[in-house]
Amino acid sequence: MRNPIVRLLVVVPVVGLLLAGCLTAAWFAIGRPAPANAAIWFKVQKVDAAARFADNPTQPFFVLVLGNDGRTDADPGLGDAEHIIGVNPATGDASMIDVPRDTEAPNGGKINSYHPNGGLPANVAQLNKMMGINISYAMTTNFPHFIDMVNAIGGVDIDVTEPMVDSDSGADFQPGHYKMDGDSLLAYTRDRKSYPAAGDRQRTVNQGTAIIAALTTLRAQNPGVAGTIRLTSILAQHVKTDGLSLTEMFDLGRLALSIDPAKVKNVLLPTGAGSGTNLSVAPEAKDLFADFADDAILQRH
């Protein structure tokens, strides 16, 4: 039923939001179809031209979910929230590695600087090189569109475990359960000053938490294959795709919604002090990457 008053909903966490897959974030929409000229909330790009999910539906693959700090569509924004999700369709599992924005890229400089200088492909190339993987899909959203998406799905449930007060990000939460709207969730995922010791690292973990929470919301709101079809029809009106067909979007969305969020492992990339304000990839990350690369799932971490 399309009631002109009802609104679409969609979500996506901070960084991108989505979950196990590229379109994941995508699956944050609900409600009725938007008008034909609906706003574009996020971009999904097939960064590996050879990736053909339909032909290899059980093959593990990787997705980059990137939240950029752009305030307008004209501003590509720094890749301030970078999360690589590994999906193993054969087992129905997914794992996620959260990469702090200041992490030093293999080719030098901070990882977040590659998005505004080469877009998703340039960013993906650095992550592939860092982790020894081959990312198939990447998606990104900016501040205003992130807020729109979260509001469209009616908010995301988040458990705050310690006080978060940061005037810069707008975070002002005491421990407890929150149904966060777009502005609140953005503040939650941007807050680093509430963590004197962990700082950006804890923020990065929170972003991963928001992605998983968004998936939980979308699953609850869109049960079954019919729910995925409805969600796909809505999201397709708000996504700019590059190399991705409607059918492939549906397939990936169906896969994403089939993954149990409670089973998604969310692991922070271990880092140490690097040059200047950069963070270097810690030696123990080598084993983490190997665990991730073999089947897209973290078994030992």
Added chain:
Amino acid sequence: MPGFRRTTGRIAAVTVAGVLAAISLPILDALPAGAAKAPKSPVTVTPGDANIFTVAGTPPAFPDDVKAAVLAAIAAYLKAASLTAAQKGASDATGLATLLTGPAAARLTSTDRATLLDEGLPRATGKVKITTAPVTLTGLADPDGHVVIVNAAIDATTVLPTRSGNVTVKRTGDLVFAPDNGTWKIQGYTLTSERTGKKLGVTPTTTAPAGSTATSATPATTTRTVTK
């Protein structure tokens, strides 16, 4: 008067034949084409609601040809996977090959097979009947209005008489169809199959890998309840 008797007999015979013809022709004419020759199908698929979602513009009506093709494919699947398996002890591999996309067919070698097919059950000793509750169809149309995906929510019941009494198979869940070389084929599924009856002859309970989803690898669970 032998001549008179012969004439009377011929008239009576012609009259009876004429009456029979007069009675039977309208009945035959009222039956669907071919019904007089083909036995009634053991598989009855009942159509239900059909909804469609589109990514642009006003949703089109659910195309009749797509609806008919998908319902026919469901009937064919149930026949190949359940009816034939119950009657012959093995599913109709050739028939299934034309009903599933390549990746979906490949999943038949996995534990999903036990959910998708009714193999290993006691041999049917009588007529097998398969019926469905109204099948709800949900379609996804592209910006041009072409349907690219159809989901069929099914609730099918197979009843097969065996030497130990009736065995009932209840198959519920979703069958996902996509166009493939001009036909609609099953490209994914989320199914639960529950078998009840005496001496089933199959593993009481089997479950496909939890969360084994994908285009053609959606979770398939099998619950077999044995009643002794």
